[in-house]
Amino acid sequence: MKDPTPATARLHGAAVAIETVTKSYELRDGGDLLALDRCDLSITPGAFVAIVGPSGCGKSTLLSLVAGLARPSTGRILIDGEEVRRPHAKVGVVFQTDLLLYWRTVMDNILLPVEIKGWRREDYLPRAERLLEQVGLAGFAGKYPSELSGGMRQRTAICRALVQEPGLLLMDEPFGALDALTREQMISDLQAMWLSVGNTVLFITHSIEEAVFLADRVLVMSPRPGRIDLDLTVSIERPRSWRSRTDQAFIDHMSQIRGIFEARGVLSKE
Numbered sequence: 001m002k003d004p005t006p007a008t009a010r011l012h013g014a015a016v017a018i019e020t021v022t023k024s025y026e027l028r029d030g031g032d033l034l035a036l037d038r039c040d041l042s043i044t045p046g047a048f049v050a051i052v053g054p055s056g057c058g059k060s061t062l063l064s065l066v067a068g069l070a071r072p073s074t075g076r077i078l079i080d081g082e083e084v085r086r087p088h089a090k091v092g093v094v095f096q097t098d099l100l101l102y103w104r105t106v107m108d109n110i111l112l113p114v115e116i117k118g119w120r121r122e123d124y125l126p127r128a129e130r131l132l133e134q135v136g137l138a139g140f141a142g143k144y145p146s147e148l149s150g151g152m153r154q155r156t157a158i159c160r161a162l163v164q165e166p167g168l169l170l171m172d173e174p175f176g177a178l179d180a181l182t183r184e185q186m187i188s189d190l191q192a193m194w195l196s197v198g199n200t201v202l203f204i205t206h207s208i209e210e211a212v213f214l215a216d217r218v219l220v221m222s223p224r225p226g227r228i229d230l231d232l233t234v235s236i237e238r239p240r241s242w243r244s245r246t247d248q249a250f251i252d253h254m255s256q257i258r259g260i261f262e263a264r265g266v267l268s269k270e
């Protein structure tokens with residue numbers, strides 16, 4: 001078994017290609033619901049891409065297809081040139097709720113994917129310890145989820161997603177359930193972690209500001225059936241700080257995205 005990459009070493013970010021992907025769901029009454037309509041997207045290795053869009057536009061659907069948790073109705077998705085047909089070893093996922101197992105300690109939760117894959121726990125323990133240190137949870141390895149705050153639990157979930165060295169990290173509203181202050185801290189910690197880890201991130205959020213702060217590219221989706229309405233490059237210098245919010249480029253990007261939502265009637269102009 002190869003040595004796991006140290007948490008401080010940069011991983012190879014995976015390339016993602018989404019090729020004319022459509023997804024319909026069969027409804028119980030017999031009809032079909034078109035959730036995604038001909039989405040095309042190509043993500044370069046190591047990019048941080050955020051997706052914003054109105055509720056129900058198909059963001060989570062798109063993420064679940066990339067994660068291999070569901071199959072597209074038409075089109076295909078490739079990770080590093082390989083078609084996604086099932087959950088992929090190169091992919092880690094973080095959801096809005098942490099989904100930690102309450103009867104397992106922090107460390108046992110983080111090492112769960114390693115156990116499931118039948119890999120040797122000892123090989124990944126040093127990496128898990130370094131990840132914990134990196135997210136400010138050194139010393140919490142033996143705690144149970146009930147002994148942690150919401151932010152600490154979500155940090156644990158991020159470590160669990162990163163322990164298997166995924167080239168692609170999928171994040172579905174990961175900070176949506178956190179209070180505003182914890183959320184601000186988590187956003188800036190995520191940027192620091194991504195800058196040091198170097199993997200590709202696909203990040204779903206309802207927050208235009210969060211998307212512009214974190215991403216190299218912000219994709220704006222239309223109301224359902226979801227299509228990519230705008231693909232915006234954000235070239236604000238990194239590391240970004242909360243002071244970056246007052247940069248003219250930051251303000252312009254926010255207005256441009258808002259403008260799309262206003263034109264679509266998702267946000268009011270007032």
Ligand SMILES: Nc1ncnc2c1ncn2[C@@H]1O[C@H](COP(=O)(O)OP(=O)(O)OP(=O)(O)O)[C@@H](O)[C@H]1O
Nearest residue numbers: 025026033035054055056057058059060061062224
């Ligand atoms: N398994 C399913 N069966 C039927 N319809 C579904 C299923 N999953 C999602 N949908 C529908 O597909 C559409 C897109 O849902 P999805 O959860 O992807 O949207 P979303 O943009 O992530 O929404 P939100 O921002 O509210 O989480 C919605 O109309 C939803 O009701």
